[in-house]
Amino acid sequence: MTVLVTGARGQVGRGVVRRLHAAGLPVRAASARPGELSVPAGVESVELALGRPETFAAALSGVRQVFLYPEPSGVDAFVGAARAAGVEHVVLLSSAAVLSEAAAEDPLGSHNLRVEQALLASGLSCTLLRADSFASNALAWAHPIGRGLPIELPYPEAALAVVHPEDLAELAFAALTGREPRGRAVTVTGGESLTLRRQLAVLAEVLGREIPVETIGRAAAAEQLGRHMPAAFVESLLTYWAAASGGAPAALGDTTRTLLGRPERTFRQWAVEHAGEFAAHRPGPPAQPRAGITSAP
Numbered sequence: 001m002t003v004l005v006t007g008a009r010g011q012v013g014r015g016v017v018r019r020l021h022a023a024g025l026p027v028r029a030a031s032a033r034p035g036e037l038s039v040p041a042g043v044e045s046v047e048l049a050l051g052r053p054e055t056f057a058a059a060l061s062g063v064r065q066v067f068l069y070p071e072p073s074g075v076d077a078f079v080g081a082a083r084a085a086g087v088e089h090v091v092l093l094s095s096a097a098v099l100s101e102a103a104a105e106d107p108l109g110s111h112n113l114r115v116e117q118a119l120l121a122s123g124l125s126c127t128l129l130r131a132d133s134f135a136s137n138a139l140a141w142a143h144p145i146g147r148g149l150p151i152e153l154p155y156p157e158a159a160l161a162v163v164h165p166e167d168l169a170e171l172a173f174a175a176l177t178g179r180e181p182r183g184r185a186v187t188v189t190g191g192e193s194l195t196l197r198r199q200l201a202v203l204a205e206v207l208g209r210e211i212p213v214e215t216i217g218r219a220a221a222a223e224q225l226g227r228h229m230p231a232a233f234v235e236s237l238l239t240y241w242a243a244a245s246g247g248a249p250a251a252l253g254d255t256t257r258t259l260l261g262r263p264e265r266t267f268r269q270w271a272v273e274h275a276g277e278f279a280a281h282r283p284g285p286p287a288q289p290r291a292g293i294t295s296a297p
């Protein structure tokens with residue numbers, strides 16, 4: 001029976017669609033902007049906006065499993081529609097931010113927690129992938145790097161265990177095909193702790209060009225980030241970076257190694273695969289950012 005993949009033009013959703021299709025499983029790729037989806041030939045696509053319940057019925061018709069990215073607005077309606085449609089299992093792309101003691105008060109933590117709670121209360125079988133920061137958050141640097149501009153950071157020494165989105169897609173695919181971690185909540189980190197400065201050094205090596213890093217104040221960073229994400233998320237992200245700047249390495253989990261039986265994909269690997277996206281940019285505004293894109297887990 002069909003698997004519905006929400007966020008199918010996202011970093012993780014794309015990989016989930018590709019794997020399901022390659023395995024010969026029926027998959028429906030969903031997006032709030034289906035016209036911008038790029039899916040393998042033969043994959044059905046559908047409009048699904050998690051905040052617009054009128055799009056749910058068609059997207060969920062004949063669906064037994066869902067890969068869901070977290071959007072609290074409309075989640076109760078979505079869960080109700082999923083149950084009514086006969087969905088049995090949901091894999092949620094959640095965040096390690098839900099594990100913080102202050103998660104319920106933290107905008108990023110509560111964003112994900114709200115969706116986890118709705119799913120856990122639903123009676124549906126759930127797999128919760130609580131991801132650390134994505135390696136792909138580095139795409140936010142593509143525009144300045146492409147124009148030779150310095151990267152301005154308030155907390156360049158913030159140490160993160162960045163996750164390669166393909167590791168998340170592979171874990172989601174495993175859960176959707178009946179293997180571990182199906183039915184569990186797991187934390188997913190990368191295999192190495194890297195400061196933001198070190199990530200930029202890796203990118204510089206891979207791209208073969210210098211990437212200057214400048215430290216800016218928190219207020220200036222908040223102003224910059226606020227152009228791309230809601231103010232509440234900005235404060236949450238800055239607080240997360242500040243807390244990760246104490247000199248201790250980021251905590252590393254072993255979910256990927258244990259469940260997939262191989263080491264985590266590295267940030268360097270991600271950088272090599274995406275080097276083309278850091279090529280020279282023509283002058284102009286940065287790509288339209290989106291609210292959910294953060295460097296926090």
Ligand SMILES: NC(=O)c1ccc[n+]([C@@H]2O[C@H](COP(=O)([O-])OP(=O)(O)OC[C@H]3O[C@@H](n4cnc5c(N)ncnc54)[C@H](OP(=O)(O)O)[C@@H]3O)[C@@H](O)[C@H]2O)c1
Binds near residue numbers: 012131290
């Ligand atoms: N980024 C992180 O470090 C991180 C860490 C842990 C958890 N997460 C969670 O994972 C989810 C997805 O990760 P992400 O934030 O990095 O996003 P992403 O995977 O790149 O995109 C997720 C979805 O956001 C929508 N979107 C809105 N504007 C977009 C745009 N301009 N370009 C492409 N997609 C756009 C798309 O859905 P539609 O096509 O339906 O609009 C897309 O599929 C987030 O909701 C977040 O809560 C992220």
